[in-house]
Amino acid sequence: MQIAVKRTDKPKSRPDDSDLTFGTLFTDHMFNMDYSPDKGWHNPRIEPYAQIPMDPATMVLHYGQAVFEGLKSYRTASGDIQLFRPKDNFKRLNRSCRKLCIPELDEEFVFSSLKELLKIDESWVPSAPETSLYIRPTIIAMDPFLGVRASNTYRFFIILSPVGVYYKEGFNPVKIWVTKDHVRAVRGGLGEVKTAANYAASLFAGEQAHKNGYTQVLWLDGIEQRYIEEVGSMNIFFVIADELITPMLNGSILPGITRDSVIALAKKWNIKASERKISIDEVLKAHVSGSLQEIFGSGTAAVISPVGELKCGDSVLSIGNGKVGPLAHRFFKTLTDIQYGKAKDSMGWIEPV
Numbered sequence: 265m266q267i268a269v270k271r272t273d274k275p276k277s278r279p280d281d282s283d284l285t286f287g288t289l290f291t292d293h294m295f296n297m298d299y300s301p302d303k304g305w306h307n308p309r310i311e312p313y314a315q316i317p318m319d320p321a322t323m324v325l326h327y328g329q330a331v332f333e334g335l336k337s338y339r340t341a342s343g344d345i346q347l348f349r350p351k352d353n354f355k356r357l358n359r360s361c362r363k364l365c366i367p368e369l370d371e372e373f374v375f376s377s378l379k380e381l382l383k384i385d386e387s388w389v390p391s392a393p394e395t396s397l398y399i400r401p402t403i404i405a406m407d408p409f410l411g412v413r414a415s416n417t418y419r420f421f422i423i424l425s426p427v428g429v430y431y432k433e434g435f436n437p438v439k440i441w442v443t444k445d446h447v448r449a450v451r452g453g454l455g456e457v458k459t460a461a462n463y464a465a466s467l468f469a470g471e472q473a474h475k476n477g478y479t480q481v482l483w484l485d486g487i488e489q490r491y492i493e494e495v496g497s498m499n500i501f502f503v504i505a506d507e508l509i510t511p512m513l514n515g516s517i518l519p520g521i522t523r524d525s526v527i528a529l530a531k532k533w534n535i536k537a538s539e540r541k542i543s544i545d546e547v548l549k550a551h552v553s554g555s556l557q558e559i560f561g562s563g564t565a566a567v568i569s570p571v572g573e574l575k576c577g578d579s580v581l582s583i584g585n586g587k588v589g590p591l592a593h594r595f596f597k598t599l600t601d602i603q604y605g606k607a608k609d610s611m612g613w614i615e616p617v
């Protein structure tokens with residue numbers, strides 16, 4: 265398919281890299297493509313960033329049939345632009361499509377479309393340390409129809425947002441609130457894919473955490489509220505004695521690309537890395553015995569997010585004296601050095617634009 269390109273005649277002004285926040289500002293162009301049963305995915309185009317006109321009955325607004333991805337492009341010291349494991353994001357987008365009854369995309373085609381878009385908005389990729397261009401591919405159900413069924417028509421779009429650090433804390437430990445009253449997802453549900461409903465399900469507990477002075481929620485399993493699943497919108501790791509532990513993928517955890525990268529690096533470094541069930545009781549006990557060394561989250565937005573405090577019921581655990589642990593630091597530095605081209609990518613994770 266040929267991508268039609270229409271460039272903006274009203275380029276926006278860009279703030280300094282030092283003023284960038286997260287997710288508030290969008291570039292000059294976006295990629296769009298439509299789906300209909302007779303034409304399949306068609307009319308791929310790069311055009312000026314614009315609103316999407318919608319009938320109030322548009323199905324995504326009512327039934328949440330939407331999937332999306334989040335990845336970043338990075339500027340290297342030599343000025344080049346590169347992506348970190350982008351094909352894994354498109355693979356995961358198609359997994360999400362299957363779960364939400366949305367027609368799948370041609371992964372190679374959307375990857376090359378993303379590269380075209382990035383070339384056009386190249387000047388928007390910031391270069392200050394820890395800044396990047398966040399990429400949000402999204403698919404939404406477009407039928408104007410009330411009634412629960414899968415839509416027949418869809419819009420796929422990619423928007424780009426220059427971003428600074430995700431947490432105001434930067435690469436510093438955050439405070440986490442364990443909830444037994446709310447669950448994010450259950451096995452057999454939507455938790456293992458990237459769809460809007462999971463984030464809606466997380467809002468109430470997130471607000472409770474914020475009101476109590478905590479940055480994120482630690483999610484437990486939806487059945488027994490006992491086994492740890494994720495932290496905020498990140499995967500989670502524990503260092504207990506000499507073992508690096510992350511909850512095994514069980515059908516309600518999103519298989520994070522950063523999570524997979526952490527496990528791969530740990531194996532390369534001969535660290536004992538386990539994907540297994542881990543209960544909140546095991547973590548509390550490890551803290552009492554002194555073997556709980558580190559907790560950190562992993563995700564595209566913050567890469568590695570160390571946890572300095574965990575509140576669970578009446579217990580408040582201080583982790584690693586509130587300081588960044590050595591493994592969290594090592595993973596953060598190694599991953600960001602690869603992402604920004606400061607270190608050689610021996611894992612085959614980088615794609616040049």
Ligand SMILES: Cc1ncc(COP(=O)(O)O)c(C=O)c1O
Pocket residue numbers: 334494496497498499518519520521522523562563564565
């Ligand atoms: C719910 C959830 N879990 C985990 C992650 C981490 O995934 P990744 O490392 O691919 O960004 C994300 C972010 O995409 C997420 O939204």
